[in-house]
Each structure stands twice: as C-alpha cells, then as structure tokens.
Amino acid sequence: MGTRQTQCEGVSPPKGWPVCARPRRIAFLGWARLAQQAREGSGYNLAASELAFGLALSGHRVFYLRSGMDYSLRPGMFIREVSDWRGVRCFHLFNSPNLSPGLFNFRNMQQEMRSPKQARLIVSWLDEHDIELVHAHSLEGFGLDVVEAIRASGREVVITPHNYWFCCPQVDLLYQEREVCMDYEGGRRCEGCLAPARPGRARLRRRVEQSMQRTFGPTVGGWVRSLTGSRARRRSARAARRVGPPPNGFERFVDPEMGLGFAIDDDGQGLVHNPAPVDEDVEIVALGRSPIDQNERFLRQDHHLTVLNDYGRRRIAGIESLCRASMVTPPSRFMGRVYEAMGLERERVYHLRLGLSHFDRVHRRVRRWPYYERRPWSAGDPRPIRFGFFGTVRHNKGLDVLVRAIPMLEPEVRRRCQFEIRASGPDGLHRRRLGAYPEVSFLGGYDVRNLVSAVGEYDIGIMTHIWFENSPLVLLELLHAGKFVIASRLGGVPEWIVEPGAPGSEANGGLGNGLLYPGGSPEALAAAITRVVRGEVEIPSPSEVHAVSTLISYPDHVREAMDLYERLIAGSEQEVPVEVVPRARARAGSM
Numbered sequence: 001m002g003t004r005q006t007q008c009e010g011v012s013p014p015k016g017w018p019v020c021a022r023p024r025r026i027a028f029l030g031w032a033r034l035a036q037q038a039r040e041g042s043g044y045n046l047a048a049s050e051l052a053f054g055l056a057l058s059g060h061r062v063f064y065l066r067s068g069m070d071y072s073l074r075p076g077m078f079i080r081e082v083s084d085w086r087g088v089r090c091f092h093l094f095n096s097p098n099l100s101p102g103l104f105n106f107r108n109m110q111q112e113m114r115s116p117k118q119a120r121l122i123v124s125w126l127d128e129h130d131i132e133l134v135h136a137h138s139l140e141g142f143g144l145d146v147v148e149a150i151r152a153s154g155r156e157v158v159i160t161p162h163n164y165w166f167c168c169p170q171v172d173l174l175y176q177e178r179e180v181c182m183d184y185e186g187g188r189r190c191e192g193c194l195a196p197a198r199p200g201r202a203r204l205r206r207r208v209e210q211s212m213q214r215t216f217g218p219t220v221g222g223w224v225r226s227l228t229g230s231r232a233r234r235r236s237a238r239a240a241r242r243v244g245p246p247p248n249g250f251e252r253f254v255d256p257e258m259g260l261g262f263a264i265d266d267d268g269q270g271l272v273h274n275p276a277p278v279d280e281d282v283e284i285v286a287l288g289r290s291p292i293d294q295n296e297r298f299l300r301q302d303h304h305l306t307v308l309n310d311y312g313r314r315r316i317a318g319i320e321s322l323c324r325a326s327m328v329t330p331p332s333r334f335m336g337r338v339y340e341a342m343g344l345e346r347e348r349v350y351h352l353r354l355g356l357s358h359f360d361r362v363h364r365r366v367r368r369w370p371y372y373e374r375r376p377w378s379a380g381d382p383r384p385i386r387f388g389f390f391g392t393v394r395h396n397k398g399l400d401v402l403v404r405a406i407p408m409l410e411p412e413v414r415r416r417c418q419f420e421i422r423a424s425g426p427d428g429l430h431r432r433r434l435g436a437y438p439e440v441s442f443l444g445g446y447d448v449r450n451l452v453s454a455v456g457e458y459d460i461g462i463m464t465h466i467w468f469e470n471s472p473l474v475l476l477e478l479l480h481a482g483k484f485v486i487a488s489r490l491g492g493v494p495e496w497i498v499e500p501g502a503p504g505s506e507a508n509g510g511l512g513n514g515l516l517y518p519g520g521s522p523e524a525l526a527a528a529i530t531r532v533v534r535g536e537v538e539i540p541s542p543s544e545v546h547a548v549s550t551l552i553s554y555p556d557h558v559r560e561a562m563d564l565y566e567r568l569i570a571g572s573e574q575e576v577p578v579e580v581v582p583r584a585r586a587r588a589g590s591m
Contacts, residue, residue, distance in 0.1 A: 013057050013058065013059075016555060017057060017058065017555055018058055018555055018558060018559040018562065019058050019059055020058045020059040020060055020562060022566075023059045023060050023061055024060050024061070024132050024133060024565060024566075024569065025060070025061045025063070025129065025130050025131050025132050025133075026055060026060050026061070026062050026063070026131070026132065026133050026134075026135060026565065027062075027063045027064070027065060027126060027129070027131040027133075027134045027135070028048060028051075028052050028062065028063070028064045028065070028088075028134075028135050028136070028137065029064075029065055029066075029067070029134060029135070029136040029137070029138070029139060029142065029146075030044070030045065030048050030064070030065075030066055030136070030137050030138045031066050031067060031068050031069055031100035031101060031138055031140045031141040032044070032045035032048075032066065032069075032138075033045075033066065033090070034048065034049040034052060034064050034085050034088060034090055035049075035083065035085045035090070037049045037050075038448055041101075041138070042392075043162065043471060043473040044137055044138055044162035044163070044471075045137075046356065046448070046473065047137065047160075047162065047331070047354055047356065047471065047473070048137035048138075048160075049085075050356050050357060050554070051135075051137075051557070051558065051561060052064060052088045053085075053086045053087065053088065054554065054555075054557075054558035055558065055561070055562065056086065056087030056088050057087065058558060058562060060562075062087065062088045062089070063088070063089045063090075063091065063129055063131065064085075064088050064089065064090045064091065065079065065091045065092075065093060065122065065125065066090075066091075066092050066093065066141070067092075067093040067096045067098070067100065067118075067141035067142050068093075068096045068098050068099050068100025068101075068104075068105070068140060068141020068142070069092070069100055069141065070092040070093070070094045070095075070096075070210065071094060071095055071203060071206035071207040071210050071211075072094045072095060072207060072210065072211055072214075073207055073208070073211040074094070074095075075095075076095065077093065077094065077095045077096065077097075077117065077118060077121050078093075078094050078095070078121075079091050079092070079093050079094070079121065079125050080092055080094065091125070093118075093121070093122070093141075095203070095207070096115075096118060096141055096142070097111045097115050097117075097118060097143070097199075097203075098111055098112055098115060098118070098140075098141050098142060098143055099141065099199055099202055099203065099206075100138075100140040100141030101140050101141075101171070102140040102165050102169055102170075102171045103170070103171070103194060103196055104196050104197070104199070104202055105140070105141075105169070105199060106169050106170070106193075106194045106196050107196060107198055107199055108199035109169065109310040109311060109313070109314045110310065111143065111199070112143060112144060112169070112314060112317075113143070113144055113145070113310075113313065113314050113317040114143055114144070114145045114317075115142070115143030115145065115146075116143075116145060116149075118142065118143050118146070119143055119145050119146045119148075119149035119150075120149065122142075122146055122149070122150070123149050123150060123153050126150065126153065126155065127153070131155060132155065132156075132569055133155060133156045133157075133158065133565050133568065133569055134150050134155055134156070134157045134158070135157075135158045135159075135160065135561075135565075136157065136158070136159045136160070137160050137162060138162065138165070139159075139165070139166075139321075140165055140171075144166075144314075144317045144318055144320075144321040145317075145321070147159070147321045147322075147324045147325055148321070148324045151324055151325075151326070156326040156327075156565075156568040156569060157324070157325045157326050158325065158326060158327050158328075158329060158564070158565070158568070159322060159325045159327075159328050159329070160328075160329045160330065160331070160352065161322075161328065161330055161335060161339070161470070162331070162470055162471050163470060164335070164338065164468065164470075165318070166318035166319065166321065166322050166339065167304065167315050167318050167319060167338070167339070167342055168181070168184075168315070169190065169311065169314060170190070170193050170194055172396050172467040172468075173467060173468055174288075174395070174396060174466070174467050175189065175193055175288075176192075176193055176194070177194075177394075177395050177396065178285060178286075178287055178288050178395055178466075179287065179288020179289075179466070179520070180288055180290055180294060180298070180466070180467065180468065180490070180519075181193075182297065182298060182301065182303075183301065183303045184303060184304075184311065184312075184315070185303070185306070185308070186303075186306035186307055186308030186309070186312045187307065187308050187309040187310065187311030187312030187313070187314075187315070188308055188309065188311075190309075190311035191309070191311065253275040253276070255273050255275070256273060257273060268411055268412075269411050270411060270414070270415045270438065270439075271436045271437065271438075272435075272436055272437075272438055273436070274432070274435035274436045275435070276432050276435060277432060277435070278429065278432050278433055282429065284400075284429070284433075285395065285400065286400075287395055287398060287400050287401060287466050287520050288466060288520050289518065289519070289520035289521050290466070290488075290490060290518055290519040290520050290521075291518055292489055292516075292517075292518045294489075294490060294518075294519065295334060295468070295489070295490065295491070295494070298338070298468070299337055299338065299341050301341070302341075304316075304319075304341075304342045304343070315342075319339065319342050319343045319344060320343075322339060322344050322348075323343065323344055323345060323348065325348065326348075326568050327348060327349075327350050327564065327568060328344060328348055328349050328350070329349075329350045329351070329352035329564070330349065330351065330352075330470060330471075331351075331352060331353060331354045331470060331471035331492070332351075332469075332470050332471060332472075332491065332492025332495055333351055333492065333495055334468065334470070334491050334492040334494075334495065335468075335470040335471075335491070335492060336349040336351060338468070350564065352557075352560060352561065352564070353550070353552045353557065354471055354473070354476065354552070354557060355551075355552040355553050355554040355555070355556055355557030355558075356473070356476075356554055356557075357554045358448050358449075358451060358452075358477075359476055359477065359480045359551075359553075359554065360480075360553055360554045361452055362451050362452055362455065362477060362480045362481050363480040363481075363546075363551070363553075365452050365455060366455060366480070366481055366482045366542050367542075369455070369456075369542065371456075371541075371542070372482070372541065372542050372543050373541055373542075373543050374541055375538070375539055375540060375541045375544075376459040376460075376539055376541070376542075377459045377460075377539055378535065378538070378539070379533070379534060379535025380535075384415075384416050384417050384418045384439070385416065385417055385418070385459050385460065385532065385533060385539075386417075386418045386419075386420060386457065386458040386459045386460070387417060387418070387419050387420065387458060387459070387460050387461075387462050387486075387529070388420050388422070388454070388457070388458030388459075388460070388461050388462065388478075388483075389402055389419070389420070389421045389422065389423065389461075389462045389464070390422050390423075390446045390451075390461070390474050390477065390478075391422075391423055391424070391446055391463075391464075391465075391474055392423055392424045392425050392446065393423050393424070393425035393426060393427050393430065394425065395466065396465060396466060396467040397423075397464065397465055397466075398464035398465050398466040398488065398519070398520065399421070399423055399427075399430060399464060400430075401464040401466065401488075401519075401520060401521070401522050401525055402419070402421070402462060402464050402522075402525065403430050403433055403434060404522035405522035405523075405525040405526040405529070406419060406434060406437055406439070406440060406526075407434075407437070408522060408523060408526040409526050409529060409530065410530070413529070413530050413533045413534070414437070414439055415439065416533050417439050417529065417533060418439055418441065419439055419440045419441065420441050420443055420457060420458050421440065421441065421442050421443065422443045422444065422445065422446040422447075422454075423442070423445070423446060424445040424446050424447075425445075427442055430442070448477070451477055451481070455481050455482075458483070459483070459484075459539065460483060460484050460485070460486065460532065460539065461474075461475075461478035461481075461483045461484070461485040461486070461487075462485070462486050462487075462525075463475055463478075463485060463486070463487035463488060463493065464487075464488060464519075464525065465487075465488050465490060465491070465493075465519065466488065466490070466519050466520045467490065467491065468490055468491035468492075469488075469490060469491035469492060469493050470491055470492055471492070472491070472492060472493055472496070475487060475493055475496055475497075476496070476551070479496060479513060479545060479546075479549040479551060480551060481542070482541070482542020482543065482545045482546055483542070483545060484512075484513060484514055484539050484540060484545060485497065485513065485514035485515075486514060486515045486517065486525065486528045486529065486532070487514055487515070487516060487517075488516070488517065488518070488519035488520070489516035489517065489518060489519065490519040493516070494516060495550070496513075496514075496549065496550060497512075497513060497514040497515075497516055498512040498513050498514070498548045498549075499512045499514065499515060499516060500512040500515075500537060500538075504548055505548055507547045507548045508540055508544035508545070508547040508548050509544070511538055511539075511540040511544055511548075512540070512548060513540065513544075513545045513548050513549050515528045515531070515532075515537065
C-alpha cells in the first residue's frame with residue numbers, strides 16, 4: 001500500500017495507517033446517525049462509524065444510508081443527503097415502511113419480511129453512486145429482502161450482526177426484555193413479548209412531529225410532540241409536573257442517629273440510614289437467571305424449525321436473508337454459531353474481531369502507566385478493592401444483578417470493597433436501593449470519552465449482562481485497560497475470558513484474566529466478589545492481563561475488513577479462512 005490523499009479532505013493518514021492501493025466505493029447501511037457514534041445506537045453504531053471513518057481515511061469512497069428514523073409529510077419514500085461526517089457522505093431514507101430501532105417495528109412483520117418498493121429505491125441509490133460493495137451493520141428499518149435485491153444487482157453484501165435481530169424481532173433474544181428466550185414456540189411466545197404502538201400510528205406520529213420540528217424549530221416541535229405522544233409519555237409528563245414531595249421523601253425523614261452527633265454505635269454492619277428508601281408500591285423487576293451452560297443449551301435447540309405464525313415466518317426470512325449475503329462477519333464466534341444452528345452455512349461466516357480507536361488509546365495509556373507491571377491489589381492491602389461497572393440501566397446489561405448482589409455480601413467482605421457504577425439512564429431507583437451502603441458510588445452516565453482517565457479509578461471490572469452478549473465493547477474496554485473481569489458466562493464473553501488455571505492461563509502464570517458466573521445470579525456474583533476480597537483469587541497486573549487476552553488493534557481491524565472486501569469484489573475463488581490472526585493479536589481464550 002502506497003501513500004496518497006484520502007477521502008478525508010485535509011486529513012492525511014497517520015504513520016502506520018493502512019492506505020488502499022485501489023479506492024473502492026462502499027456503502028454502509030444502518031439506522032443510527034454515524035456522527036452520534038455511541039450516543040445513538042450504542043456499541044453497534046460506534047463500531048460502524050469507526051470502521052466507516054477508517055475506510056475513508058484509507059482512501060475509499062464511503063457512503064452511509066440510514067432508514068426507519070426519518071419521516072416527512074412529503075408523500076412517498078425518498079433519499080436525501082444530509083451531511084458529510086469525517087469523509088463519509090451520509091444519506092437518510094425518509095418514510096420507510098419499517099421503523100427503527102427494531103422495537104418499534106415489532107408489530108410489522110409482513111413489511112419487515114418483504115418491502116420491495118423500499119428495496120428498489122435502495123438499489124437505485126446504489127446505482128446512482130456506483131457502489132461496489134455494501135456493508136450492513138444493522139438492517140433495522142429495512143426489509144429483509146433488501147439483501148436479495150442488492151445481490152441481484154451484482155454487488156457484494158457483507159453483514160456484521162451486532163445483535164440477534166435476524167432471528168429475533170425483539171433484537172436481544174430476551175423474552176419481555178427480562179430473560180433469555182430459550183424457545184419462541186413457533187412464534188407464539190413472540191406475540192406477548194413486546195407491545196409497541198401500531199406501526200401505522202407510529203409512522204404518522206413521526207411524520208407530523210419531525211415535519212413540524214424541521215419547519216418551525218424545536219419549540220413548536222416539542223409542543224406537537226406532547227400532543228401526539230403516546231399515553232405513557234403523556235402520563236409521564238403529567239407526573240413530572242406534579243407539585244409536592246414524594247412519599248417517604250427527605251421531608252418526612254428523621255435520622256434516628258441525629259442525636260448522637262459525632263458518636264457512633266457500630267454494630268459491625270457499617271450501614272447508614274437511607275433518607276430516601278424505595279416506596280413499598282414500587283415494582284422492582286426481577287431479571288431472568290441462566291444456568292452456567294446456557295450458551296451450550298441454546299445451541300442444542302432446534303425450535304427455530306417450528307413455524308406457527310408471522311413471527312415464525314419472519315425468523316425463517318431473517319436466516320434466508322443472511323444466507324444471501326456474500327459474508328456474515330459476527331464479532332463473536334458464539335453469534336456465528338447461533339446463526340449456523342438456525343441454518344446459515346458455516347462457509348459464509350467470517351469471524352471479524354472488533355478494533356476501535358478508543359480501545360487503542362486506553363491500551364497505549366496503560367502500557368505507558370508506571371503501574372503496568374504492578375498488581376493492583378492483594379488481600380493484605382489496607383485500602384478497599386475497587387470494582388467498576390460500565391453500562392446502562394437497561395435490563396439486558398443486568399445492573400439489577402449487581403444491585404441485588406451487594407447486600408448479599410458478608411459485612412466484613414463488603415466493607416473492604418468500593419463499587420463505582422457508571423450507568424447511563426435513569427438510575428434513581430438503584431441509587432435509593434443502595435442508599436444504605438456507603439461502599440457504593442454512582443458516577444453518572446457511561447461515556448467512552450472518559451475511559452482513559454478512568455483507568456486508575458478501579459481495580460476490577462464487573463459485567464452483569466443477562467443476554468447473549470455478542471460484541472462486548474465494555475469487556476474489550478476493560479481488557480484493553482488491563483483489568484481483571486468478573487462476567488456473566490453468556491454469549492461471546494467466554495471467548496475472551498481465561499479463568500485462573502484454565503488452558504491459556506499459563507501465559508501469565510495461571511492467573512488468567514477473569515472469572516465467569518451464571519448470568520442473572522446475584523448469589524453467584526456475590527460469591528465471586530467474595531473469593532477476590534478474601535484473596536482466594538490473585539489479581540494480575542495489567543501486563544499479565546494483556547498476556548492472555550485476545551485483542552486486535554484498530555488499524556488491523558480496518559486492514560482486515562479491507563482485505564475481505566478485496567477478495568469479495570475480485571471474486572477470488574480462494575476460500576476465506578474462518579480466522580485471520582493480525583499482527584496485534586495475542587493468545588485466544590477458550591469457550
């Protein structure tokens with residue numbers, strides 16, 4: 001690869017960056033705004049936007065089309081160019097018959113299976129811009145038949161699934177977003193899984209609200225939104241306007257220790273009196289539990305063969321759509337196995353690990369750290385051991401599991417801990433539930449831009465997800481930071497975790513890089529924390545974590561994707577290997 005001007009005008013590729021020998025015209029498909037990165041679409045959009053930018057920096061012509069989010073009172077479907085983001089030309093498809101994110105299209109299975117008019121419009125857009133290859137990171141907001149239409153136009157299609165949307169319209173293979181769905185009962189169980197607004201009503205509401213906002217600005221748009229919003233949203237707005245203190249609020253609280261002043265009456269529990277306890281009538285959702293071998297149990301299922309309604313037919317259509325792609329590139333082997341178990345040909349699956357720019361920044365920061373070779377904590381240390389949780393308050397991330405586990409710890413164990421929780425979203429209920437525990441700190445939303453500075457603020461990472469996590473960005477962030485991780489054994493996570501004494505751990509003296517526990521079990525999580533605090537598990541240094549962790553750099557990720565594109569476009573008969581090991585990879589963990 002030589003040096004040349006890239007598509008990013010005024011930006012030259014930095015030293016060592018892969019530059020293409022032949023620029024290609026590549027289109028990405030998705031539903032979130034690329035410029036929002038993780039702020040919209042979370043990890044899926046961060047991965048898609050980073051790869052799109054990396055390709056543009058390498059010299060390719062990159063286009064992006066999003067669908068299912070933009071609506072207008074103008075009749076019919078149309079595509080409009082809206083911005084240029086870091087060298088990527090961004091287009092929006094307006095008035096899609098399929099809504100995104102996928103939750104909002106849950107009652108629209110017929111359109112989701114086949115939307116030929118939308119597919120023709122997309123192919124016409126690809127023709128207009130001479131696109132050679134299409135890379136879809138999400139097809140929420142599109143019809144499943146779009147893959148067949150693009151392939152029929154003579155183009156290659158790469159699909160990187162970041163979730164289970166192709167076999168599950170709920171997206172995460174979670175029943176009612178609370179527990180792993182082990183059998184969808186031919187589609188019958190799907191009927192009671194989610195209850196969004198009817199798609200026609202939702203599309204009309206978006207057309208009116210967005211048109212008013214574009215025409216008259218956000219103030220009028222917000223007023224229209226309040227008039228056209230759902231009942232639940234209107235009830236929430238009315239509740240927010242109520243005047244008066246909530247029951248059991250600060251106004252009614254009298255600290256029973258108020259008269260003690262500085263004196264303490266220590267019972268060994270170390271608790272504080274909570275001025276804002278949870279009201280008795282507040283429902284606390286119980287999340288589903290999984291056995292330690294839930295991954296293997298799911299892969300042995302054959303329930304996908306049963307079809308009893310449109311949800312069953314839609315699952316078949318999703319797998320058929322994947323089968324028409326040139327290549328399917330899940331970031332975890334487990335997701336590839338799930339789709340293979342449902343009918344996707346194994347030779348069509350290419351395992352493409354994720355590398356992102358902020359991973360590399362964290363990794364370089366840690367390698368420059370004077371404590372890179374030093375183990376962060378031992379049972380003999382006088383200070384508490386610090387556990388870090390990064391994520392959101394959504395049920396699939398399982399924060400509730402940690403919230404339940406902390407009170408289960410023995411007091412002498414808990415008082416040697418500090419839990420630092422960074423969870424995006426409304427965390428007020430969790431704060432109140434743990435208000436009596438001074439060992440818990442809620443530090444606000446999780447933002448990838450703060451990860452470099454957060455490296456020195458915690459010793460061990462905790463992942464409490466209750467779904468089959470596919471491309472665990474948080475886990476990769478923790479491992480790049482050189483942190484030992486306690487994680488649910490669900491989805492692709494076991495591919496990165498090497499437990500103490502397990503095969504592969506010999507590279508760092510048998511310490512490994514983490515512990516696995518049955519997903520959704522606060523008792524098992526509390527037991528794992530206890531093992532660490534009591535010194536039964538020795539915590540490795542960042543350098544020792546890196547020695548057993550399978551990691552890939554951002555430039556190698558872009559380079560590997562470009563090599564795959566070239567082989568597909570060239571129509572090479574060379575068989576694409578299941579695994580390519582770039583220069584920056586370390587040892588692979590075991591399932």
